[in-house]
Amino acid sequence: LSQPALSKTLNELEQLTGTRLFDRGRLGAQLTLVGEQFLTHAVKVLDALNTAGQALNRKEEPASDIVRVGALPTAALGILPAVIGQFHKQQKHATLQVATMNNTMLLAGLKSGELDLGIGRMSDPELMSGLNYELLFLESLKLVVRPNHPLLHDTVTLSRVMEWPVVVSPKGTVPRQNAEALLQMQGCSLPAGCIETLSASLSRQLTVDYDYVWFVPSGAVKDDLRRGTLTALPVTSPGAGEPIGVLTRVDALLSSGAQTLLSAIRKSMPA
Template structure:
């Protein structure tokens, strides 16, 4: 009883913010940058928290900071506390006369390039006073941010069951992989094969990403290898410019180039991955009520995809 009393008296919000940031970022260095702290100051706060809890919350090593079993349990409570405070602040701000609704949306980079512009346009036709804050991130960071209460709604990929704990997921589509080039690319004047395409420079997602895994499976099945002339990037805008202006072959998730194919800005090579694709859908937190703006946005996302 005395230990719990001391914990309640001495715990501070900075302890929770530091803990959640390290859990999200995976390293003390990146967490310190996120919080605009020095790494020694962050380490001190983390050590204070572990002293207060009486448990080791992270295993720190060469690969970063990994949550212990006790750390995983504490993360659930820390996120709930910060989320409750965030909602309290939002409700107070919203009560001020004339204060517009703020909606925090997290999306995959491919979604931001593909379907998101039309979604935002349709949404603002219904909610003209709403402010939409958009973050484009990798899927694991999206999920961590959603769990930490940084987003109201996310459009991301289905992950392992353990990562999806505490989240609602609604499938929108299966995102396949396409190989696209500019409309006057030399490959389009011939019977193209994957080996022919790989004679040209390639732009592709970094290792460890879902699009890269699908691409590697395609290459392995056909006994091919990526060329030496290669650009690996998570920037869809850079990859798109390389494909639009030069002879790069872009390995890209289908959702990112839907508009480009529709308007013939880019052309898809007749090479199929034969993989079912990665499930992309709407994600929200379980048990957390959504604002009217969030509900309208989700309806708009469903209708945009169906249309």
């Protein structure tokens, strides 16, 4: 949909429901609490329609295996590159479709049948209804820079770090909440003019090539830290870390390709 068509559709939906479903700001639209509640009902309706359509169009011979994966942007960067090669060794003719998205849309995509697997976080109980969750690892928040960043030749404090340009996730995301909690604990705040984006690839490129400081979940940069492409600043985030796991539907059997991918993801995790 084009932007005007999408805006028109959302406005019509709010008129039909008689309530505001989205908070609109300069970074886009975020679901309101009522919008989150409405989403759970909408997903059930879409799920029922999808099930009915599959029943009417079921064929004797199954189509070529397509595995549809939804992942948080940083989780996709941290997990999938290491497992896709192993997956295709066993499933040479399977098509792997990967989409990066926020956690709310990931859960909705699983429930509607648009996704086979999700790599994300647990959410509120009503949004997790009908889904399985399998913990993969706990990830902490890292502040990373390029290896020859001027900060590394100085005494590193969080207030000193905030004098440099920052790349951070948008408001409403868990990494952003963790970043703000860390800053608040030490009496700091994000600098004006920071880059807010969900794009892990853009964030990584800005950090590797320029003087940006990236607030990033540790799983997304573990290989860069190991290779020395990026360096973590000696700033410790509080808590044990955020759980990242695999999500599947309770009532749907995984295809052979999806099972192979899930197995490869499990094997890639540290013991």
